[in-house]
Structure formats: structure tokens, C-alpha cells
Amino acid sequence: MDFNDTPEEAAFRKEVRAWLDANATRKIDDKASFRARNDDPELLTKAKAWQDKKAKAGYARITWPKEYGGRGGSPILQVIYQQEEANYLVPLGFFDIGLGMCIPTMMAYAAPEHLKRYVKPALHGDEVWCQLFSEPAAGSDVAGIRTKAERDGDGWVINGQKVWTSGAHYSDYGIIITRTDPSVPKHQGLTMFFLSMKAPGVEVRPIKQMSGGANFNEVFFTNVRIPDSQRLGNVGEGWKAALTTLMNERLAVGMPSGGLDVDELMELARDTDLEDGPAIRNQQVRSKIADWYVQQQGLKLTRYRTLTALSKGQTPGPESSIIKIVAAPKMQDMGAFAMELMGPGGIMKEEVPHAAGFQAQWIGGAGFRIAGGTDEILRNIVAERVLGMPADVRVDKDVPFNKLKG
Numbered sequence: 001m002d003f004n005d006t007p008e009e010a011a012f013r014k015e016v017r018a019w020l021d022a023n024a025t026r027k028i029d030d031k032a033s034f035r036a037r038n039d040d041p042e043l044l045t046k047a048k049a050w051q052d053k054k055a056k057a058g059y060a061r062i063t064w065p066k067e068y069g070g071r072g073g074s075p076i077l078q079v080i081y082q083q084e085e086a087n088y089l090v091p092l093g094f095f096d097i098g099l100g101m102c103i104p105t106m107m108a109y110a111a112p113e114h115l116k117r118y119v120k121p122a123l124h125g126d127e128v129w130c131q132l133f134s135e136p137a138a139g140s141d142v143a144g145i146r147t148k149a150e151r152d153g154d155g156w157v158i159n160g161q162k163v164w165t166s167g168a169h170y171s172d173y174g175i176i177i178t179r180t181d182p183s184v185p186k187h188q189g190l191t192m193f194f195l196s197m198k199a200p201g202v203e204v205r206p207i208k209q210m211s212g213g214a215n216f217n218e219v220f221f222t223n224v225r226i227p228d229s230q231r232l233g234n235v236g237e238g239w240k241a242a243l244t245t246l247m248n249e250r251l252a253v254g255m256p257s258g259g260l261d262v263d264e265l266m267e268l269a270r271d272t273d274l275e276d277g278p279a280i281r282n283q284q285v286r287s288k289i290a291d292w293y294v295q296q297q298g299l300k301l302t303r304y305r306t307l308t309a310l311s312k313g314q315t316p317g318p319e320s321s322i323i324k325i326v327a328a329p330k331m332q333d334m335g336a337f338a339m340e341l342m343g344p345g346g347i348m349k350e351e352v353p354h355a356a357g358f359q360a361q362w363i364g365g366a367g368f369r370i371a372g373g374t375d376e377i378l379r380n381i382v383a384e385r386v387l388g389m390p391a392d393v394r395v396d397k398d399v400p401f402n403k404l405k406g
């Protein structure tokens with residue numbers, strides 16, 4: 001494991017810091033300001049402007065080839081940029097799915113004229129993309145989707161429903177996985193396409209969350225017609241295309257965890273008085289904070305391991321799943337503990353200092369434990385691919401999809 005930047009990495013970090021200093025405001029103590037809710041239309045406008053600025057300066061997607069507006073840089077340089085950007089008050093989060101997952105899938109499968117048309121507007125934040133995979137009966141088991149695409153002359157007609165589609169309500173385009181042949185086993189009858197979210201027959205219904213926001217959606221498709229040229233990959237090879245998308249998701253591991261850190265919890269414990277004095281002096285409080293501190297150090301070191309692999313040009317392995325298995329429950333537990341420490345005031349985010357950030361952490365933690373692989377699915381990955389334990393039972397793997405029960 002190597003903790004230090006190479007000379008090239010250090011020079012890049014310095015360059016990035018100088019650019020960020022000149023173009024953005026450093027975070028001081030207002031850590032919750034841009035994290036809050038990404039369904040605020042004003043925030044999207046600001047995020048689009050920031051994305052455009054980054055793209056013009058060559059920082060929007062460092063690993064992409066120069067012909068697509070990237071720098072042809074290594075993944076570690078992308079991680080360094082993100083680490084530095086996390087120290088500034090800039091609106092993020094609207095383009096991660098599009099640029100991190102959808103456009104890389106397009107690059108692998110779309111025709112050159114489509115890449116010419118769609119990559120640049122996505123990079124500059126003019127067009128937003130979403131990922132239409134999960135359905136009411138297919139989340140962890142994406143290959144179990146039922147939305148169907150049927151041949152119709154030169155094109156296809158799509159009918160069905162997706163759910164939990166982050167950002168569909170402000171997205172312009174999406175990549176969608178569909179079932180094109182129900183008579184073969186589930187992984188074999190899938191085909192991927194891209195489509196306009198404004199196409200006739202696409203209906204987006206935001207889902208109201210307990211946080212008050214509505215960041216993800218149900219999306220219904222009723223006789224949506226698309227040309228065959230919008231197919232990504234061969235007919236029946238949608239699972240392969242979906243894996244391209246999901247592999248790109250894994251490269252997000254070097255990103256900052258998104259949760260508040262233990263220092264902030266310590267600050268709260270210093271500022272909070274219990275019956276027997278400041279909370280920071282209470283043994284039970286100290287013991288909890290110590291546990292999370294240890295977890296935080298473990299996460300940091302595991303991230304360094306991943307970063308070292310990236311720095312050496314290697315691909316991070318399935319062990320990076322460990323990061324989310326630990327980080328997501330930690331985020332939720334620390335939020336709950338902090339709110340309890342604040343007493344009844346902990347639910348009043350407008351009135352009580354610290355409350356907003358910890359509430360966001362507690363509420364957001366539940367989704368973080370599910371999105372991009374649930375706790376259990378990630379444990380399965382670690383068990384099978386890291387520890388070499390026997391594989392999960394998959395009884396439906398070879399059965400034609402239309403013969404499955406339920």
C-alpha cells in the first residue's frame with residue numbers, strides 16, 4: 001500500500017487545487033449546504049453551470065479519451081480531482097449516473113454518429129442521463145426484469161415499468177434494459193437500448209421520500225417506439241451490456257463516502273450537555289465514538305488499497321465492496337446516535353445547529369444501504385469472490401424465463 005502521491009499525482013493535485021481555488025468557494029463549516037436535496041430546480045441549473053465550467057477546463061471526465069472532451073488520464077487522476085473537489089461548495093450528484101455509467105456504456109456499444117451527438121452535451125451538463133434497470137420485481141436480480149421490447153418493422157416497441165430511477169424527472173435520456181425473448185433463460189433474453197425520456201409513451205412519476213424530497217421515480221412505458229439504431233449491443237446480449245454499466249459503477253469506490261465523519265460527531269458531543277456533564281466525557285458516548293473512529297480508519301485504509309491499485313493501473317477487485325458494507329450502516333447508525341444525543345431538538349433541523357447534517361445522514365443512510373447493491377448482495381460478493389465460499393443457490397439460472405413460477 002502506498003500512501004503518497006507520485007510526483008505526477010502531486011503536480012496534478014496542485015494544479016487542481018489552484019483551479020478550484022480560482023473557481024469555487026472552499027467549504028468552511030457549512031457542510032450540508034449543497035448536499036441537501038437534488039430535486040431543487042435551482043440547484044440543477046447551478047450544477048449544469050458548474051459541470052460546463054469543469055468540462056471547459058478539462059476536469060469533467062479525466063479518464064475519457066481526448067476526442068470526447070476528456071484528458072486520457074488515469075483513474076487515479078480522476079479520484080484525485082474528486083477528492084479535491086469534495087473540499088469545495090459545489091453542486092454535485094446530478095451527472096454521476098450519466099457520466100459514470102450511461103455514457104461509458106454508450107461508448108462501448110453506440111454507433112459513432114450517436115457518440116458524436118450525445119457525449120459532448122452530457123459532459124457539459126446540457127443533457128442529463130438516467131439508468132433504467134430496476135423494476136418492482138427485479139432489483140438485486142436485475143436479470144429478472146419484465147419490461148419487454150418487441151420488434152416492429154425497423155424498430156422496437158417498449159412496454160413495462162421501471163422503479164427507483166434516480167433523476168428520471170430531470171433526465172433527457174436513459175439507458176434501458178428490456179426483455180426481448182422470454183423463451184430462453186433469464187440472462188439470455190435481454191437487450192439494451194437508449195431512449196429519450198421525452199419520447200411519447202414515457203411517463204415519469206416521482207416518488208415522495210420521507211426526507212421530503214423526491215429524487216427517484218417510477219417510470220412507465222406504454223407503446224414507446226424507438227428505432228433499431230438505438231440498440232446497444234446485440235439482440236439477446238443485454239446482460240453483457242448491463243455488466244459494462246455495473247462494472248463502471250465499481251469505479252465510484254474512490255469517491256468520498258458522502259457521510260459526516262467522526263470529527264463532526266465529536267464536535268457535537270463537545271457541544272452537548274448531558275445530566276452528568278458534557279457528552280464527550282460520558283463513557284458510553286466515548287465508547288460509541290471510538291468504535292466509529294476505528295471503522296473510519298479501516299475505511300480510509302481500505303480506500304488507500306483501492307487507490308494504490310488504481311495508481312498502479314490495476315482494476316480494483318471485489319474487495320472494494322467491503323467499503324459500502326461498512327460505510328452505509330456506519331452512516332445510518334452515527335446519524336441515529338447524534339439525533340438521540342440532541343434529544344427532542346434533534347428532529348428540528350432548522351433550529352438546532354448540527355441537526356440538518358445528521359438528519360440527512362440518518363435518512364439517506366437507508367437508501368445508501370440498498371442502492372448499488374444491498375448489504376446482503378455485497379456480502380455475497382465478498383463471500384464468493386473474496387473468501388472463495390460456495391456460490392449462492394441460483395435455481396432459476398437455466399430455466400426459460402416464461403417457465404419461471406411467480
Ligand SMILES: Cc1cc2nc3c(=O)[nH]c(=O)nc-3n(C[C@H](O)[C@H](O)[C@H](O)COP(=O)(O)OP(=O)(O)OC[C@H]3O[C@@H](n4cnc5c(N)ncnc54)[C@H](O)[C@@H]3O)c2cc1C
Nearest residue numbers: 131132133134138139140164165166367370371372374376
Ligand atoms: C437511493 C436509491 C437510488 C436508486 N437508483 C436507481 C437507479 O437510478 N436506477 C435503477 O435501475 N435502480 C436504482 N435503484 C434501485 C436499486 O438498484 C435496488 O433497490 C437494489 O438493487 C435492490 O433491489 P430491490 O429494491 O428490488 O430489493 P430486492 O432485490 O427485492 O431485495 C429485497 C431484500 O432481499 C435481499 N436479497 C435479495 N436477493 C438476495 C440474495 N440473493 N441473497 C441474500 N439476500 C437477498 C436484499 O438484500 C434485500 O434486503 C436505487 C435504489 C435506491 C435505494
